[in-house]
Amino acid sequence: MCGRNQPHDVWFLAGTFGGQVTRSCEVPGGLPIAAPVVNTFGDAQYCAAFMSSAQGTVLLDGKVVEPETHRGGSITVQGVEGNPLTGEEGRFAATGCGLWVQLPPLAPGAHSLKIRGRSGDFSTGVDYALTVAASAA
Structure with missing residues (x-):
């Protein structure tokens, strides 16, 4: 399922709606990887409150990777x-905010990515076993 609806220039990994999960994913070589640590959307005030207590940790192959902070954008x-998050069908504008990790393309082979995030009473955690394919020559 990791390959569904992926753009051509970055590989996105999914977060959770809360709680802890373990996932395995095959990733094509040569693509940067992006994943949420903890994130949400709402209006600007909601994002400001969410970000006031947002924190997270990311370990790639046992080494710390600092998440990036996105305080709010349209x-x-x-x-x-x-969809349990939107509660409605259709398109609408919101403010998105959270902590994200962006990784450069990884070397081919097996990698471990551990993501933990929290804001207030909401917490997420994903343990990814990634297998990166060799880049096409």
């Missing part, structure tokens, strides 16, 4: 039926 959300 985004367009596409809500679909059954």
Whole structure:
């Protein structure tokens, strides 16, 4: 499932709706990787409150990677039926905020990515076992 709806220039890994999960994912070689540590959307005030207590840690192959802080930016959300976050169908404008990790392309082979995030009572955690394919020549 990791390859569904991926753009051509970056590989996105999914976060969680809360709680801890373990996932395995095959990643094409030569692409940078981006993943949420802890994030949300709402209006500007909601994001400011969320970010006031946002914190997170990321370990790639046991080494610390500092997450990037995104305090709020205008985004367009596409809500679909059954999505627990949007509560509605259709497109709407919101403010997106959170902590994200961006990794350069990884060497081919196996990698471990451990992500932990928290803001207030909301916490997320993902342990990824990544297998990076060799880049196409």
